[in-house]
Amino acid sequence: MSEEGIICRCEELTREDIVTAIRKGARTVSAVKRRTGAGMGLCQGKTCQRLISQILGEEAGVRPQEAGMSRCRHPVRPLPISDIGGTVKCWGKWRRRQK
Amino acid sequence: MEYELAIVGAGPAGLSASIEAAKAGVKVAVIDENAKPGGQLFKQIHKFFGSKEHRAGVRGIDIGAQLLNEAKDSGVDILLNTTVWGIFDNVLAVHSSNKIQRLEAQRILIATGASENTLAFPGWTLPGVLGAGAAQTMVNLHRVAIGDRVLMVGSGNVGLIVSYQLMQAGAEVVAVVEFLPQIGGYWVHASKITRLGIPILTSHTIKEVTGDGKVEVATVGKVDSNYQIVSGTERNFDVDAVCIAVGLSPAAELAWMCGCEFMYIPELGGHVPVYNEDMETTVPGVYVAGDVAGVEEAATAMIDGAIAGLAAAESLGYLDHNEYEDLKRGKRVSREVFELSRFRFRRMAKERFANKEGRLKQWSKT
Amino acid sequence: MRIIDHPILGRIEPERTIRIEVDGKMIEALEGEPIAAALVANSMRLFRFTKKYNEPRGIFCAIGRCTDCVMVVNGIPNTRTCVTQVEEGMKIETQYGSGSIR
């Protein structure tokens, strides 16, 4: 179970999982992500990245500027595929205005 | 449809920018994923400090309403329930009403604010452990109680303010724990909650939260100089909610996507985009303002936003250089005044706080 | 529980209430509020169980970023309840793991 504490809430990775990746050589947030999958879940690392950066500091003396962040990619929020798959309509018809 | 300036985020920074730019004649859209504009302002039911021209003494919710009216009067288009899910060069990819669309803009201002940091301790994933900002959203915006007995972790301004607001909303805050030897936030905020009898436990941290499917007991302990819990100092609180208030980080995903250069500045909340005096990032035409440019306060966000709005207007040709400099100087001067007052305030607060420390220490012993 | 009276924000004026179904039980919700708020107002705080360790989860960030409050809404799993508004007759279910297809 996860007595030692979850770090990545989405993928349910524990501190031990992260530390194992660091012991195997991961030295950046991206490398930890690739090795463990931390940050590959639904929220895309929004919660755990900073924690991982801290653990990298504690376990391997990596400074946050070196640990970096994993690459941001589109979309910023989960995007329903049925909303993407329709033919792209032009902007004109849809516009909300606050009254 | 195209806009000359598209602003992502209808918080204090975004709205201030939209007002300045629209006043100069720029065709502006402010886009926000929420149903209500105003960003975090609508959760801030406390009065603000700072100088008068920055709406000191006014509650955040009222500032929000003022900015919103001003923006509407200036002819700004406010697109709500609209998520900007990406930026591709000068195209904002938006998602709204069950479709995705392109919104072209000549200038882009990213004013997406900040997101809460967290602390990972055993049990932090239990229902009932949540961000302090999250608690504020639930309580002040949605008007639902997140718990009857709450433990607050972190005594920065957010932790203190939210503790007070939870009390206002009828909850009982059992304690505020702070792992540093001193309180992080302003004295005014701290004194407000200590006056209510809420202990602020400095040099304490949360050890774990336990419960069956929900928060039941929170264990805190005193920390030594290495911030490790001293065994035997643990004590339990029967609570049904734990709020985490351990700072904010810029929510700068969109700036990353634009290819902006970043710097790590811990004082500003971590990785922040690099920007110049005009709030323009290293990507021409892309501006940042507010917490995304470094976590500060709503007043700073409003100044940032105003400057970014003016800068965008100038670069689009709506203001000539002298006009821009004049207007910006106005903002900048007041910014200096503001910084100064805040600095003075901080020092003052520290001194006053020092006198109160004895009292606070007493609490931390109980 | 709802915070009806608030010293600063005043009293909530009775708005239009709607009914939603949560795990087979009908509850009242206020029009326009997110699902998460309606559940919390009805003292429900456990929204899902995780896939790997079967751990309970609820609201965490409340602004749609952390994706921890997801539930099965109208048969669709992984719906962020903190940013999805309630609708009359909406069917909401506790999510187990990544949900199931029907």
Add this chain to the structure above:
Amino acid sequence: MLGKMAKETEVVVVGGGIIGSATAYYLARAGKDVVLMEKNELASGSSGANAGLTSTTWCPPGPLLQMSMASLKEYDYFSQELAWDIEFERCGRFTVCETEQQFEEMKPFVEVRNKGGNSLRLIDRNELLELEPNLSPSLFGAVFAPNDGHVNPLYAVYAFADAARELGAKIYEYTEPVAINAEHGCVKAIATNKGEIKTKYIINACGIGAPVVSEMVGLKIPIIPNREQMLVSEEMPPILNRVIINAGYMKDVQPTGLGDSAARKKSTQTVGTVCNQTKKGNLLLVGVNDFVGEDERTTFESFPAISEGILRVLPILRTYDVQIIRSFAKFYIYTPDQKPILGKVDGLEGFIMASGVNDYGICFGPIIGKLLSDLICIGETTIPIDEFNLSRFG
């Protein structure tokens, strides 16, 4: 683990992707003293950003087909005998045909490949829907490849690299070669930003960076990046048991002999529908391919393009309202004839090419590593690789 760099070794493998780490593994297993260097991090290039498909379907009879089948055996061995969890699965692949014409076109395609040793099978709509009930009933039929499947490409790279390290290989990340010393037509040493290593062999296993390394010894190699964009869905319950690819896309992007792939224009954009579900439950959706240099950004247009394609083939995604959580873009290591560039280089003893694997690097990684190890240790390979020699480009 970064430690001090070795001064001397027998073989230097440049490039920490699947080819490089597999090569390092097989060399280390054969008892060679090997150094693997990567200018960034392991799996940070194309090997770390793809769908991890392992496919024999497209391979024309001959060395390519032999290699793909042998590579799958290596994966079997690696994941079963050595018990590395790399999520390798021979789940099978459907090359789906949307029209009768496409289906007809596939008949000779299958026949030729089966004669060459593959075991493909044409199946009609009914059988297809029986095997994959979530596919669209509008599909006409498919080619079923029972041996094809997928692997977690990241885990595969790390597994090979970790296994190589266990066998004594030295791995240096953030180590970028800057020059290669050669004397009398013989490789002597490689200079990096972290110092120089004397070596007898240098294996250029870089992906799109391969031309840069070859340039150090004055070799021009015709590799260009072909950007591939893909989408990743949220985790979902199992809805797809096998890999799906639409016939048109396979014809367009792979050297099947069906389309005129060799003459594929550099300006062409190809949109395809390739989908597989990972062990965790995410769907990987490929893709839009275009030639834009080393631009790794994704485009707005790729979202509707990929989504529309997949919704046509897997309409259940609409009902289920599956969410896209990420997109990414990486590169095919494109060569003009879409065949890999492998083996020794004329006139420069000790310099070995292991690149140009187009989109099948993950599938071919283990076998390329094994063959090159054999080439160095025994001097010959079990599968002939002469036709992949750089000299073919003249």
